[in-house]
Amino acid sequence: MLITRRERFNAAHRLYRKDWSDEKNMEVFGKCSNPNWHGHNYILYVTVKGDVGPETGFVINLKVLSQIIRTKIIEKIDHKNLNLEVDFMKDKIVSTENIAIAIWEEIEQDILSNGAELHCVKVVETENNFVEYFGN
Amino acid sequence: MLITRRERFNAAHRLYRKDWSDEKNMEVFGKCSNPNWHGHNYILYVTVKGDVGPETGFVINLKVLSQIIRTKIIEKIDHKNLNLEVDFMKDKIVSTENIAIAIWEEIEQDILSNGAELHCVKVVETENNFVEYFGN
Amino acid sequence: MLITRRERFNAAHRLYRKDWSDEKNMEVFGKCSNPNWHGHNYILYVTVKGDVGPETGFVINLKVLSQIIRTKIIEKIDHKNLNLEVDFMKDKIVSTENIAIAIWEEIEQDILSNGAELHCVKVVETENNFVEYFGN
Amino acid sequence: MLITRRERFNAAHRLYRKDWSDEKNMEVFGKCSNPNWHGHNYILYVTVKGDVGPETGFVINLKVLSQIIRTKIIEKIDHKNLNLEVDFMKDKIVSTENIAIAIWEEIEQDILSNGAELHCVKVVETENNFVEYFGN
Amino acid sequence: MLITRRERFNAAHRLYRKDWSDEKNMEVFGKCSNPNWHGHNYILYVTVKGDVGPETGFVINLKVLSQIIRTKIIEKIDHKNLNLEVDFMKDKIVSTENIAIAIWEEIEQDILSNGAELHCVKVVETENNFVEYFGN
Amino acid sequence: MLITRRERFNAAHRLYRKDWSDEKNMEVFGKCSNPNWHGHNYILYVTVKGDVGPETGFVINLKVLSQIIRTKIIEKIDHKNLNLEVDFMKDKIVSTENIAIAIWEEIEQDILSNGAELHCVKVVETENNFVEYFGN
Numbered sequence: 033m034l035i036t037r038r039e040r041f042n043a044a045h046r047l048y049r050k051d052w053s054d055e056k057n058m059e060v061f062g063k064c065s066n067p068n069w070h071g072h073n074y075i076l077y078v079t080v081k082g083d084v085g086p087e088t089g090f091v092i093n094l095k096v097l098s099q100i101i102r103t104k105i106i107e108k109i110d111h112k113n114l115n116l117e118v119d120f121m122k123d124k125i126v127s128t129e130n131i132a133i134a135i136w137e138e139i140e141q142d143i144l145s146n147g148a149e150l151h152c153v154k155v156v157e158t159e160n161n162f163v164e165y166f167g168n
Numbered sequence: 169m170l171i172t173r174r175e176r177f178n179a180a181h182r183l184y185r186k187d188w189s190d191e192k193n194m195e196v197f198g199k200c201s202n203p204n205w206h207g208h209n210y211i212l213y214v215t216v217k218g219d220v221g222p223e224t225g226f227v228i229n230l231k232v233l234s235q236i237i238r239t240k241i242i243e244k245i246d247h248k249n250l251n252l253e254v255d256f257m258k259d260k261i262v263s264t265e266n267i268a269i270a271i272w273e274e275i276e277q278d279i280l281s282n283g284a285e286l287h288c289v290k291v292v293e294t295e296n297n298f299v300e301y302f303g304n
Numbered sequence: 305m306l307i308t309r310r311e312r313f314n315a316a317h318r319l320y321r322k323d324w325s326d327e328k329n330m331e332v333f334g335k336c337s338n339p340n341w342h343g344h345n346y347i348l349y350v351t352v353k354g355d356v357g358p359e360t361g362f363v364i365n366l367k368v369l370s371q372i373i374r375t376k377i378i379e380k381i382d383h384k385n386l387n388l389e390v391d392f393m394k395d396k397i398v399s400t401e402n403i404a405i406a407i408w409e410e411i412e413q414d415i416l417s418n419g420a421e422l423h424c425v426k427v428v429e430t431e432n433n434f435v436e437y438f439g440n
Numbered sequence: 441m442l443i444t445r446r447e448r449f450n451a452a453h454r455l456y457r458k459d460w461s462d463e464k465n466m467e468v469f470g471k472c473s474n475p476n477w478h479g480h481n482y483i484l485y486v487t488v489k490g491d492v493g494p495e496t497g498f499v500i501n502l503k504v505l506s507q508i509i510r511t512k513i514i515e516k517i518d519h520k521n522l523n524l525e526v527d528f529m530k531d532k533i534v535s536t537e538n539i540a541i542a543i544w545e546e547i548e549q550d551i552l553s554n555g556a557e558l559h560c561v562k563v564v565e566t567e568n569n570f571v572e573y574f575g576n
Numbered sequence: 577m578l579i580t581r582r583e584r585f586n587a588a589h590r591l592y593r594k595d596w597s598d599e600k601n602m603e604v605f606g607k608c609s610n611p612n613w614h615g616h617n618y619i620l621y622v623t624v625k626g627d628v629g630p631e632t633g634f635v636i637n638l639k640v641l642s643q644i645i646r647t648k649i650i651e652k653i654d655h656k657n658l659n660l661e662v663d664f665m666k667d668k669i670v671s672t673e674n675i676a677i678a679i680w681e682e683i684e685q686d687i688l689s690n691g692a693e694l695h696c697v698k699v700v701e702t703e704n705n706f707v708e709y710f711g712n
Numbered sequence: 713m714l715i716t717r718r719e720r721f722n723a724a725h726r727l728y729r730k731d732w733s734d735e736k737n738m739e740v741f742g743k744c745s746n747p748n749w750h751g752h753n754y755i756l757y758v759t760v761k762g763d764v765g766p767e768t769g770f771v772i773n774l775k776v777l778s779q780i781i782r783t784k785i786i787e788k789i790d791h792k793n794l795n796l797e798v799d800f801m802k803d804k805i806v807s808t809e810n811i812a813i814a815i816w817e818e819i820e821q822d823i824l825s826n827g828a829e830l831h832c833v834k835v836v837e838t839e840n841n842f843v844e845y846f847g848n
Contacts, residue, residue: 033265033268033269033299033300033301033302034299034300034301034302035264035265035297035298035299035300036297036298036299036300037296037297038295038296038297039296040566040567042478042479042480042566043478043479044452044476044477044478044479045479047769049767060768060773061768062775063518063519064519066519066520066521066525068452068520068521068524068525069452069477069479069521070450070451070452070479070518070519070520070521071450071451071452071453071477071478071479071480072450072479072480072481073480073481073566073567079300084263084265084266084269087185088196088197088261088263089183089260089261089262089263089265089266090263090265091265091299093196094297095198110471110478111471111472111474111478112474112476112478113474113476113477113478116476117474117476124769125768125769126769127764127768127769127770128715129713129715129764129769129770129771130764130769132713133713133764158448158450158481159448159481159718160717160718160719161715161716161717161718161774162715162716163713163714163715163716163771164713164714164715164716164759165713165714166713166714169809169812169813169843169844169845169846170843170844170845170846171808171809171841171842171843171844172841172842172843172844173840173841174839174840174841175840176430176431178342178343178344178430179342179343180316180340180341180342180343181343199382199383200383202383202384202385202389204316204384204385204388204389205316205341205343205385206314206315206316206343206382206383206384206385207314207315207316207317207341207342207343207344208314208343208344208345209344209345209430209431215844220807220809220810220813223729224740224741224805224807225727225804225805225806225807225809225810226807226809227809227843229740230841231742246335246342247335247336247338247342248338248340248342249338249340249341249342252340253338253340294312294314294345295312295345305537305540305541305571305572305573305574306571306572306573306574307536307537307569307570307571307572308569308570308571308572309568309569310567310568310569311568319633321631332632332637333632334639351572356535356537356538356541359457360468360469360533360535361455361532361533361534361535361537361538362535362537363537363571365468366569367470396633397632397633398633399628399632399633399634400579401577401579401628401633401634401635402628402633404577405577405628431582432581432582432583433579433580433581433582433638434579434580435577435578435579435580435635436577436578436579436580436623437577437578438577438578441673441676441677441707441708441709441710442707442708442709442710443672443673443705443706443707443708444705444706444707444708445704445705446703446704446705447704487708492671492673492674492677495593496604496605496669496671497591497668497669497670497671497673497674498671498673499673499707501604502705503606584838584839586750586751586752586838587750587751588724588748588749588750588751589751607790607791608791610791610792610793610797612724612792612793612796612797613724613749613751613793614722614723614724614751614790614791614792614793615722615723615724615725615749615750615751615752616722616751616752616753617752617753617838617839654743654750655743655744655746655750656746656748656750657746657748657749657750660748661746661748702720702722702753703720703753
């Protein structure tokens with residue numbers, strides 16, 4: 033059984049490598065490398081796997097799952113600059129893939145501590161683009 | 169190959185255990201344990217697995233799949249009270265997880281009889297919460 | 305200039321008249337008159353009209369608008385039974401139309417006090433049905 | 441008859457007044473005044489009014505309407521910083537209201553030149569917030 | 577008070593004028609003039625205006641409104657070729673604008689006969705394009 | 713890590729077998745066998761699997777993925793008749809299942825050539841029906 037909680041955050045970001053010239057960054061990352069930033073309404077889906085507890089009928093209490101996501105992720109990245117202000121994105125390329133991996137690492141233990149297992153972190157950047165990470 | 173049919177139902181429910189005090193129910197289930205009920209526009213996705221029939225190009229005829237879901241599920245739970253009026257939820261905690269498991273059990277055989285295999289029952293309770301059950 | 309805030313609530317309700325027989329209620333209101341209730345994920349859109357303040361660039365501060373809607377409406381009807389538990393629906397038929405009118409009356413003054421004018425209350429009951437009320 | 445074209449842009453912005461202290465900006469604009477920016481997937485709906493041409497059955501050719509919006513608006517604001525890089529937002533508070541007014545002014549003449557009349561500019565900032573501007 | 581019912585239909589169509597050359601049709605209507613047809617999942621919103629009946633709390637019974645739309649429109653155009661098979665589109669350019677006008681004319685009287693007034697016919701052709709007709 | 717790109721196409725089609733009578737086609741395929749065609753706004757999701765490149769933070773550059781899908785698929789099927797005009801659907805029943813399989817075969821190599829692996833082709837025919845193909 034999988035259960036999924038959706039949360040949202042609005043943030044600025046930029047795709048670029050410091051060790052590349054502006055031309056190289058523009059060639060690879062296109063308009064996403066704009067030095068003055070751009071941003072998105074990101075949608076985050078966290079999917080947790082587990083057995084259904086006979087006492088509650090729950091895999092995990094959604095209040096708990098929502099609380100973990102809000103404390104560990106949303107409060108740190110909502111209305112923020114993902115390149116400049118988010119500790120767990122420091123020194124990383126702020127691609128949707130890397131955001132998903134970093135979110136996984138931030139919340140994996142908390143979900144285990146609540147008796148369930150993290151199954152998937154899905155990050156939707158636009159209505160046309162999204163990634164799903166299942167751990168490694 | 170997976171094929172999915174979406175159906176919807178609007179229903180009232182309440183999360184609670186008879187053997188718990190009101191305080192305990194409120195503590196665990198929160199406002200979802202309101203004794204006077206609340207309700208949702210549930211969305212149900214039934215996913216079926218199978219080979220594509222060379223004669224029809226279908227895994228399963230969607231008219232048949234829709235008919236199974238409507239007869240076995242929707243007619244019994246749409247505009248109903250899930251705790252009081254639905255035979256297959258009797259004596260169960262009416263969590264989204266338990267709704268998905270019960271729906272799986274109600275339709276699994278009918279899908280097998282039509283030459284396909286039930287793969288997933290997904291129940292969406294709100295735009296922020298959903299579960300997916302793959303059998304056991 | 306119009307500005308709109310969306311909020312959501314999940315509630316149980318029933319369409320019926322006490323002074324009608326069960327048969328009459330069923331004939332007019334159909335399965336919506338189920339005595340054991342059913343429910344919806346209602347979506348509420350509150351639209352406010354006004355000039356754009358030169359100091360803030362706002363018609364109304366959305367934090368204020370959201371606060372009014374949450375305090376006056378959402379806290380009273382979310383995860384509630386609209387027929388039994390909501391003071392401003394007392395002795396009314398709980399149609400989507402009447403919900404919209406009642407919400408208008410509950411928040412009209414608070415929006416005026418904040419320098420704007422209520423323009424429309426839209427209540428979405430299902431993806432196929434919604435009403436819009438513009439006052440009278 | 442009204443006809444509407446949807447276009448989208450992803451941009452960074454910040455709500456603040458230079459002549460206010462950081463504290464005052466935070467008090468009024470909240471986390472939207474973050475000095476390091478945040479961003480959105482903005483959705484833009486441009487609605488045009490006119491008679492249906494007997495020769496084409498169109499109020500306006502949507503290829504033309506889309507072209508106007510892309511040339512005059514989307515190319516200038518997509519993947520941009522609305523405060524720093526967009527000429528028609530210069531020295532304005534970058535509220536959704538002011539974005540809608542500025543877009544109106546940028547495209548009004550081009551739509552008139554194509555035999556129709558601009559009716560509404562709707563800018564959706566998040567799934568919970570949007571504005572509609574009808575000119576003055 | 578306005579109340580809206582959504583219905584859907586899937587149809588093939590083509591934009592062209594018999595009295596124009598293929599080149600002229602292609603120049604004006606672009607790929608929409610493909611002689612072998614293309615198609616859409618059209619979404620139809622019918623909005624009705626009226627007072628809220630004190631007996632029912634309804635502007636119009638949605639079962640009645642849905643029945644009118646289904647009988648007069650959906651049964652005639654769903655899974656059909658709008659150019660070849662729909663009587664009320666005969667000899668018209670099958671633009672979204674003309675579809676909306678024709679639907680208005682087909683259902684206006686039936687809504688009046690049920691004590692309400694047709695306010696708007698909205699036809700959504702794609703997620704980027706829609707028209708709204710308010711009569712003349 | 714999975715990454716998904718959404719693209720859309722509007723097309724006409726018909727479900728039928730030449731070697732069946734009209735009655736047999738109608739019995740099996742229902743109104744989808746209408747000889748004058750009908751159509752859909754198809755939504756296509758292409759999901760690609762791979763490791764995240766340390767240099768770019770990408771599984772695959774979405775500009776490349778989008779380009780593959782547009783060149784190999786969208787340009788050939790958008791605003792087309794799927795039965796008559798699409799080479800890779802020739803002599804096939806134009807079911808959603810067969811469309812997904814054909815799209816898989818058209819793009820599998822191009823994705824491999826770009827260092828990633830095709831994981832899933834999802835084709836959404838209506839809001840109620842979709843298929844997912846994972847290769848064989």
